[in-house]
Amino acid sequence: MEPKKIITREESFGYDRKTLDYIRNASAHGLYEIRGMGAKRKLPNFDDLVFLGASLSRYPLEGYREKCVTKTILGTRFAKKPIELEIPITIAGMSFGSLSANVKEALGRAASEVGTSTTTGDGGMTQEERQSSKTLVYQCLPSRYGFNPDDVRKADAIEVVIGQGAKPGGGGMLLGQKVSPRVAKMRTLPEGIDQRSACRHPDWTGPDDLAIKIQELREMTDWEKPIYVKVGATRTFNDVKLAVHAGADVVVVDGMQGGTAATQTCFIEHIGIPTLAAVRQAVNALEDLDMKGKVQLIVSGGIRTGPDVAKALAMGADAVAIGQGVLIGLGCNGDTYFKDGAHHSAEKDYAALGTAPGFCHHCHTGKCPVGITTQDDILSQRLSPDVGAKHLKNYLKTLNMELTTIARACGKQNVHHLEREDLVALTVEAAAMAGLPLAGTSWIPGQGY
Amino acid sequence: MESLTFDLAQQALRDLNQYLHNEAKTASVKKVIVANPDGAHNIAVGLDCPVDVEVVGHAGYYAGGMNKTATVTINGSAGTGVAENMMSGKVHVKGFASNGAGASAHGGLLVIDGDAGLRCGISLKGGDIVVGGSVGSFSAFMAQAGRMVICGDAGDALGDSLYEAVLYVKGNIKSLGADAQIEPLTETDISALKELLSAAGPAFAEHDPKSFKRVASARSLYHWNADANQEY
Numbered sequence A: 001m002e003p004k005k006i007i008t009r010e011e012s013f014g015y016d017r018k019t020l021d022y023i024r025n026a027s028a029h030g031l032y033e034i035r036g037m038g039a040k041r042k043l044p045n046f047d048d049l050v051f052l053g054a055s056l057s058r059y060p061l062e063g064y065r066e067k068c069v070t071k072t073i074l075g076t077r078f079a080k081k082p083i084e085l086e087i088p089i090t091i092a093g094m095s096f097g098s099l100s101a102n103v104k105e106a107l108g109r110a111a112s113e114v115g116t117s118t119t120t121g122d123g124g125m126t127q128e129e130r131q132s133s134k135t136l137v138y139q140c141l142p143s144r145y146g147f148n149p150d151d152v153r154k155a156d157a158i159e160v161v162i163g164q165g166a167k168p169g170g171g172g173m174l175l176g177q178k179v180s181p182r183v184a185k186m187r188t189l190p191e192g193i194d195q196r197s198a199c200r201h202p203d204w205t206g207p208d209d210l211a212i213k214i215q216e217l218r219e220m221t222d223w224e225k226p227i228y229v230k231v232g233a234t235r236t237f238n239d240v241k242l243a244v245h246a247g248a249d250v251v252v253v254d255g256m257q258g259g260t261a262a263t264q265t266c267f268i269e270h271i272g273i274p275t276l277a278a279v280r281q282a283v284n285a286l287e288d289l290d291m292k293g294k295v296q297l298i299v300s301g302g303i304r305t306g307p308d309v310a311k312a313l314a315m316g317a318d319a320v321a322i323g324q325g326v327l328i329g330l331g332c333n334g335d336t337y338f339k340d341g342a343h344h345s346a347e348k349d350y351a352a353l354g355t356a357p358g359f360c361h362h363c364h365t366g367k368c369p370v371g372i373t374t375q376d377d378i379l380s381q382r383l384s385p386d387v388g389a390k391h392l393k394n395y396l397k398t399l400n401m402e403l404t405t406i407a408r409a410c411g412k413q414n415v416h417h418l419e420r421e422d423l424v425a426l427t428v429e430a431a432a433m434a435g436l437p438l439a440g441t442s443w444i445p446g447q448g449y
Numbered sequence B: 001m002e003s004l005t006f007d008l009a010q011q012a013l014r015d016l017n018q019y020l021h022n023e024a025k026t027a028s029v030k031k032v033i034v035a036n037p038d039g040a041h042n043i044a045v046g047l048d049c050p051v052d053v054e055v056v057g058h059a060g061y062y063a064g065g066m067n068k069t070a071t072v073t074i075n076g077s078a079g080t081g082v083a084e085n086m087m088s089g090k091v092h093v094k095g096f097a098s099n100g101a102g103a104s105a106h107g108g109l110l111v112i113d114g115d116a117g118l119r120c121g122i123s124l125k126g127g128d129i130v131v132g133g134s135v136g137s138f139s140a141f142m143a144q145a146g147r148m149v150i151c152g153d154a155g156d157a158l159g160d161s162l163y164e165a166v167l168y169v170k171g172n173i174k175s176l177g178a179d180a181q182i183e184p185l186t187e188t189d190i191s192a193l194k195e196l197l198s199a200a201g202p203a204f205a206e207h208d209p210k211s212f213k214r215v216a217s218a219r220s221l222y223h224w225n226a227d228a229n230q231e232y
Helices: A017-029 A101-114 A127-132 A149-154 A181-187 A207-220 A236-245 A265-270 A275-288 A306-315 A324-330 A347-352 A385-409 A428-434 B013-021 B187-200
Strands: A049-051 A072-074 A083-085 A089-091 A117-119 A135-140 A157-161 A227-232 A250-254 A296-300 A319-322 A336-339 A342-345 A423-425 B003-007 B031-035 B052-056 B071-074 B090-093 B109-112 B125-131 B145-150 B166-169 B180-183 B213-217
Touching: A049 A306, A072 A296, A083 A135, A089 A101, A089 A385, A101 A117, A101 A127, A101 A135, A101 A324, A101 A385, A135 A149, A149 A207, A157 A207, A207 A227, A207 A236, A207 B013, A227 A236, A236 A250, A236 A275, A250 A275, A275 A296, A275 A306, A275 A428, A306 A319, A306 A385, A306 A423, A319 A324, A324 A385, A423 A428, B003 B013, B013 B031, B109 B187, B125 B187, B145 B187, B166 B187
Parallel strands: A089 A117, A089 A319, A117 A135, A135 A157, A157 A227, A227 A250, A250 A296, A296 A319, B003 B031, B031 B052, B052 B071, B071 B090, B090 B109, B109 B125, B125 B145, B145 B166
Antiparallel strands: A049 A423, A072 A083, A336 A342, B166 B213, B180 B213
């Protein structure tokens, strides 16, 4: 009797289907993959922490009635005019170029309505953005695209960008499809080229130089505007210390879950450390220098929900910045877009990109099916500033409501009173990275019992 | 009052810049003299009016940074990033310039009588730079627009990853950077050289424009290319 033929399906752990696809793609094209969004791999994150709400040993506040302060002040160290925000949730830097002008306007309008700040990106400041944003942070990036003294003077704060969580050590990218005539003019580049931004600043090379650069920006603005320094999370403890020594008013730490509109996948998934680990290192650095509360800390990279915000604040952040979550709030990866008073399916456009709603990371193509990460005249009409601003305002309000609800449950009248003692970790990895005890124990891995 | 002197041995840099940002716009003072700079950083940064500033001595980092319309003359040498991000006006260094001179300048004219260090004209975005001496390695790195005239020699990797900026070199080029190439000098180039050398001053006008080489982008890195051997 012939033995029954069996098709074996023992998948290799090292050469799983994803790795096979990677090798086939590399063999076919000779180029690394470039894509949008942040790290897709599973990482320890804020979901691995929980709050210890009030009970007998702590006294809670009434969740719906009692006042809980969310006012946030950034840049108190040297600036004559610190930034005052109504909520500790800010909009992260995203460029005009990666995003449409409509989106930049929507960000500004929503942020202004809820009393928070927006941030420019690698491409300069647009008129729409400045006009719609009550509080606008102007980035000074290695590329210096569109960077000019008039806009420095128009800004409310300056953010010197050293790195980005999605690509610490790398520069920005904007592929030719998105280098429209307007984008090209703002960046002084030929239209339609595949633009690669510099990864190093052109006029300084180390922390000692950075101190002088920051002083230049202060002199330039007559010491009025706060100077932020943004670092991608890697050697965060040392980087935060160096930023403080260089004279930063505010340090922004962007973890590896931070999004991007176009970066090599090898960067996104393999360079940098998770936000959870970076927050603790950043706070440790500030405490080590006795600068906690004197230099403010903004944390970004994978902040999605109100609990994420609350946990970042409890770990020691003064505020958070959100990029990818904001875009999803605007409709990123949605199956429809809203135009002329009706919802329209975007499924065919996702399919044309070889993807589907919920899986899209094709910001780099400029063919965003819902009109967010595009410079295409027709596609960009799929998101009006009115609709975008409304959705984003709702999203930010929801996060703030969740934040205050959690703070009250922990007995805090001010969200900035949340503290590490309010948190425990659910996994050993998260406990070790965050420097928090494993739930139900007093054990902090690496710190004894 | 035609001129006003700020003595940095006695007065704070903040007072100087505050004056230049505010009173200088309306005052009758036409010239501001900066005495005893002693290598101070950030002298005359962020100017936004057509005032003349003369620095009597050496300046530190970022002298004349982000200049608009002003004329800043340094009667000495300048530190890193002189005239960085200049938008218009003129900055003249009568001595030598350190690294990153004219970095990211969008407009205006930077003249350096002596040599310039590493990365002169890096990220240039439309400004003009004329260097009487030589420039260090990685000069005009990723320069996007504008013109740079080098009357001496150029170091390694000149014009690496150039976009649309054009470089003119009279002396030797140690090496060209990725995607930079030497191209024939055209009548337009000769006219541009005459204009730039003349604007830089009488000593520069003695150079024969025809004795310069033109360096520009081969534009082979403008688009992703699987056959480019990972030069980018």
